[in-house]
Amino acid sequence: MIRLFALIIMVIPGIIAAIGIKLMRDMLFGILQAPFPYLWLQFLIGFIFFLGGLGFIAGFVFYRDRKRNKVQKRFIKKSK
Numbered sequence: 001m002i003r004l005f006a007l008i009i010m011v012i013p014g015i016i017a018a019i020g021i022k023l024m025r026d027m028l029f030g031i032l033q034a035p036f037p038y039l040w041l042q043f044l045i046g047f048i049f050f051l052g053g054l055g056f057i058a059g060f061v062f063y064r065d066r067k068r069n070k071v072q073k074r075f076i077k078k079s080k
Contacts, residue, residue, distance in 0.1 A: 010057065017053025020046040 023046025026032075027039045036042040065071050 010060065013053040013056040015053075017050050017057070020049030020051075020053060022046070023049065 023033065023036075023042050027043040027046065030039065032039055033042055036045065062071070062075075066075060066077060069076065
């Protein structure tokens with residue numbers, strides 16, 4: 001059950017990042033989606049979605065690897 005919950009936590013930011021890529025791609029082809037009045041606003045929201053989703057996934061992987069000491073020495077957390 002916990003693994004399923006962790007999978008859902010990782011899939012949701014991935015979907016948000018994919019939506020961001022789609023919004024940016026649609027702006028490049030001149031396709032305006034319904035809730036956005038301007039193409040530049042659609043691109044900006046898509047870029048924010050992409051960075052947010054990618055940042056969450058990257059942070060999660062980095063935190064997990066840091067906890068298991070699988071990162072470079074400069075990223076290892078120094079204990080007090």
